Amino acid sequence: MKRISIDPITRLEGHGKIDIFLDDEGNVANAYLQIPELRGFERFCLGRPAEDMPNLTNRICGVCPEAHHMAATKALDAVFHVDPPPAAKKLRELFYSIFYATDHTTHFYALGGPDFVVGPDAPPAERNILGVVAKVGMDVAGKVLKMRKDGHNLLEMIGGRKVHPNWGLPGGVSRGINEEQRREIEARGREAIEFAKFSLQIFEAVVLKDTKYNFVDIITGGVYTHETYNMGTVDENNHVNFYDGQIRVTAPDGSEHAKYDAVNYREYVAERVEPWSYLKFPYLKKVGWKGFVDGMDSGVYKCTPLSRLNAADGMATPLAQAEYERMYETLGGKPVHHTLATHWARLVELLYAAERWVELANDPEITSPEYRVLPTETPTEGVGCVEAPRGTLTHHYWTDERGILTQVNLIVGTTNNNAPICMSVKKAAQGLIKGGKVNEGLLNMVEMAFRAYDPCFGCATHTLPGQMPLVVTIRDAQGEVIERLSQYVE
Amino acid sequence: MSEKPAENDTAAPEQPKGKLALYWAASCGGCEISVLAINEKILDVAAAFDIVFWPVAIDAKVHDVEKMPDGHIDVCLFNGSIRTSEQEYMAHLLRKKSKVLVAFGSCAHEGCIPGLANMSNREEIFTTAYHETPSTVNPDRVRPRPETTVPEGILHLPVFYDSVKTLDQTVPVDYYLPGCPPEADRIWDAIVAILEGKLPEPGSVIGVDTTVCEECPRTRTEKKIKAFKRTWEVIPDPDTCLLEQGLLCCGIATRAGCGARCPEVNSPCIGCYGPTNEVKDFGVRLMSALASSIDSNDPEEVDRIIEEGIPDPIGSFYRFSLAASLLRRKKLAGNGEGT
Numbered sequence: 001m002k003r004i005s006i007d008p009i010t011r012l013e014g015h016g017k018i019d020i021f022l023d024d025e026g027n028v029a030n031a032y033l034q035i036p037e038l039r040g041f042e043r044f045c046l047g048r049p050a051e052d053m054p055n056l057t058n059r060i061c062g063v064c065p066e067a068h069h070m071a072a073t074k075a076l077d078a079v080f081h082v083d084p085p086p087a088a089k090k091l092r093e094l095f096y097s098i099f100y101a102t103d104h105t106t107h108f109y110a111l112g113g114p115d116f117v118v119g120p121d122a123p124p125a126e127r128n129i130l131g132v133v134a135k136v137g138m139d140v141a142g143k144v145l146k147m148r149k150d151g152h153n154l155l156e157m158i159g160g161r162k163v164h165p166n167w168g169l170p171g172g173v174s175r176g177i178n179e180e181q182r183r184e185i186e187a188r189g190r191e192a193i194e195f196a197k198f199s200l201q202i203f204e205a206v207v208l209k210d211t212k213y214n215f216v217d218i219i220t221g222g223v224y225t226h227e228t229y230n231m232g233t234v235d236e237n238n239h240v241n242f243y244d245g246q247i248r249v250t251a252p253d254g255s256e257h258a259k260y261d262a263v264n265y266r267e268y269v270a271e272r273v274e275p276w277s278y279l280k281f282p283y284l285k286k287v288g289w290k291g292f293v294d295g296m297d298s299g300v301y302k303c304t305p306l307s308r309l310n311a312a313d314g315m316a317t318p319l320a321q322a323e324y325e326r327m328y329e330t331l332g333g334k335p336v337h338h339t340l341a342t343h344w345a346r347l348v349e350l351l352y353a354a355e356r357w358v359e360l361a362n363d364p365e366i367t368s369p370e371y372r373v374l375p376t377e378t379p380t381e382g383v384g385c386v387e388a389p390r391g392t393l394t395h396h397y398w399t400d401e402r403g404i405l406t407q408v409n410l411i412v413g414t415t416n417n418n419a420p421i422c423m424s425v426k427k428a429a430q431g432l433i434k435g436g437k438v439n440e441g442l443l444n445m446v447e448m449a450f451r452a453y454d455p456c457f458g459c460a461t462h463t464l465p466g467q468m469p470l471v472v473t474i475r476d477a478q479g480e481v482i483e484r485l486s487q488y489v490e
Numbered sequence: 491m492s493e494k495p496a497e498n499d500t501a502a503p504e505q506p507k508g509k510l511a512l513y514w515a516a517s518c519g520g521c522e523i524s525v526l527a528i529n530e531k532i533l534d535v536a537a538a539f540d541i542v543f544w545p546v547a548i549d550a551k552v553h554d555v556e557k558m559p560d561g562h563i564d565v566c567l568f569n570g571s572i573r574t575s576e577q578e579y580m581a582h583l584l585r586k587k588s589k590v591l592v593a594f595g596s597c598a599h600e601g602c603i604p605g606l607a608n609m610s611n612r613e614e615i616f617t618t619a620y621h622e623t624p625s626t627v628n629p630d631r632v633r634p635r636p637e638t639t640v641p642e643g644i645l646h647l648p649v650f651y652d653s654v655k656t657l658d659q660t661v662p663v664d665y666y667l668p669g670c671p672p673e674a675d676r677i678w679d680a681i682v683a684i685l686e687g688k689l690p691e692p693g694s695v696i697g698v699d700t701t702v703c704e705e706c707p708r709t710r711t712e713k714k715i716k717a718f719k720r721t722w723e724v725i726p727d728p729d730t731c732l733l734e735q736g737l738l739c740c741g742i743a744t745r746a747g748c749g750a751r752c753p754e755v756n757s758p759c760i761g762c763y764g765p766t767n768e769v770k771d772f773g774v775r776l777m778s779a780l781a782s783s784i785d786s787n788d789p790e791e792v793d794r795i796i797e798e799g800i801p802d803p804i805g806s807f808y809r810f811s812l813a814a815s816l817l818r819r820k821k822l823a824g825n826g827e828g829t
Contacts, residue, residue: 034645062524080722276645278650396624
């Protein structure tokens with residue numbers, strides 16, 4: 001049997017590796033996405049004071065520390081049995097909305113966008129953010145840089161630091177904002193709404209109206225489609241919410257499979273261990289693990305911007321709601337199972353995050369000095385959950401009566417998507433490899449398949465030019481190299 | 491550096507450009523985000539240097555580095571700690587190819603928070619992650635292995651070590667840039683120092699040699715601590731020294747450079763910039779600074795104050811520096827590779 005190993009050139013940092021096996025006819029027999037990394041937070045946090053968790057778990061990911069900081073802080077509310085005052089919850093959601101808008105901007109312009117804006121078959125040297133700038137104009141670079149810079153400056157102003165905030169506490173936050181800061185936040189938020197609208201216009205012009213590549217056909221084509229369950233957090237109106245709400249799971253046919261409070265996550269989600277990856281594979285417990293397959297009978301679920309939109313009934317802000325409706329009308333109604341539509345959904349979420357940012361900045365309570373209450377009860381156990389940009393993020397802590405951690409369970413955003421990413425990689429490979437012929441295009445096809453998920457285990461995919469350097473080595477059954485393909489590497 | 495650009499002109503076109511490499515080993519990606527947070531100045535960096543290796547941003551690959559003559563790279567900024575043989579290999583490779591190797595950020599410098607894993611070993615970490623975590627369903631007690639036979643062939647995973655190591659426990663290091671992550675402004679300062687040939691003595695930390703207290707605007711008087719308080723137990727006054735209010739603020743022992751960002755938002759310093767010069771062990775320095783702030787001469791009372799108020803000494807005193815400390819790790823049974 002022939003084997004194709006797709007190793008990010010960053011393999012030496014150990015972020016992700018794909019092995020594709022071909023049968024005797026040269027067709028894909030199976031594909032494995034391996035995550036060769038583990039740091040053991042669930043172990044080494046034991047014995048630490050629970051209140052350290054927002055700072056400790058920041059370091060799980062320097063790209064989305066705000067998500068871990070918020071999930072940990074909410075878990076502490078539960079551990080210490082304390083309900084933060086309204087202003088504290090609003091400040092946290094404001095902070096989180098700014099983070100979301102900043103993070104989604106990075107993904108669309110630097111990572112996901114180039115395949116569409118510059119084109120999937122453009123020379124690799126152009127298929128990056130510089131190519132995006134060349135295609136849509138120099139002023140775009142300025143807008144993107146400004147959006148990211150403003151976002152990080154506000155996150156620092158509110159949470160203490162541009163990377164790794166130190167702000168969340170059980171019962172609230174360590175400091176509120178004053179009127180001068182509020183005005184600055186609001187002004188930048190209004191610009192963020194315009195930026196989000198502008199980004200959707202770019203998407204419309206270069207993707208939806210494209211006639212060269214027929215992107216809408218590519219998006220809706222079978223190679224990038226998986227009919228799985230979808231998960232996301234919804235508010236009391238079943239609208240998408242990033243900071244708080246209930247977890248809703250819809251089935252491949254769009255019906256509601258479950259809606260539950262995060263504290264009950266163990267009734268609905270279980271994690272599987274495979275010997276060939278350090279990353280576990282979550283699945284829906286009530287459906288069960290049936291392998292890496294689609295369908296109503298398979299417990300595999302997705303947890304992405306598109307999944308959140310699929311699992312909700314709409315968006316809580318008017319402009320985002322209009323874009324939500326437009327997306328589903330264009331793509332033939334709900335649910336949408338086309339993985340590449342995740343990029344579109346991400347821009348709808350960007351607009352929602354910006355609108356929510358301004359709404360909260362205008363909330364009369366946002367500058368209230370009542371941003372914290374002290375816990376009075378003995379700490380025990382608690383679950384904290386937020387929607388990380390890359391999936392539902394769950395922190396669960398148990399402590400002794402002094403608030404010292406005795407057990408920790410974490411289900412991290414991207415982990416939810418481990419199985420579907422493996423499936424997407426396999427399907428892309430199957431779409432291209434026939435009769436032993438390996439097309440150069442496979443590399444970018446595979447890249448596009450998992451880039452849509454914005455996976456965080458490949459911090460390698462959080463790259464400035466939006467390129468995942470890949471090397472494909474094809475070996476025969478004796479392990480002799482018979483062909484070597486590469487992209488972005490020479 | 492052999493190719494120094496003209497002083498005070500970071501982009502002098504007539505000067506040969508220096509060669510810069512950036513690499514990440516076991517890290518969270520926050521150092522890369524902080525480099526990007528220098529914003530438009532990243533264009534100045536690209537103008538002043540040929541960036542010959544930066545997996546996060548450019549296309550050069552490890553084979554390209556392997557082909558370079560020794561000492562080809564003028565400056566390598568290396569972030570992340572060393573946990574696998576692959577990372578160890580990259581550390582040796584980049585040491586050999588670089589004239590100046592900088593341990594960039596807390597992981598490379600001191601092991602950082604993931605270095606707290608040195609209180610456990612591989613077996614314990616695996617048992618927790620793959621068997622004990624309550625959402626894991628694993629009746630067959632499967633765990634990841636270096637080699638797995640699947641129906642189609644054999645799959646390989648790197649071996650997970652017992653210990654986290656700092657960069658200078660692996661290869662000689664010329665400079666250190668502290669912080670988790672280093673603040674973008676300090677990164678820019680370091681780049682300017684490199685460009686202007688104004689780096690300090692080899693072996694130094696690039697940065698100021700004062701403490702966070704020196705740049706903290708809070709009012710300080712004599713410290714007379716009667717009891718330490720946990721952060722959730724007290725709403726501190728926004729203008730008074732946090733340590734004087736009984737909070738375990740690490741600013742007293744931590745190198746300045748961040749602008750006292752955490753005290754600015756009413757949170758204690760957690761020590762991410764590590765110790766000042768001449769301090770071998772951050773935790774010992776912090777403990778002695780705290781002990782001298784306690785308002786008691788009775789050793790038993792001092793013990794009681796510390797025991798009651800600081801329930802996790804390792805996590806509190808060595809939050810970022812356990813791997814680099816005199817302790818390094820919890821003792822391994824048998825002949826572990828961890829020390």
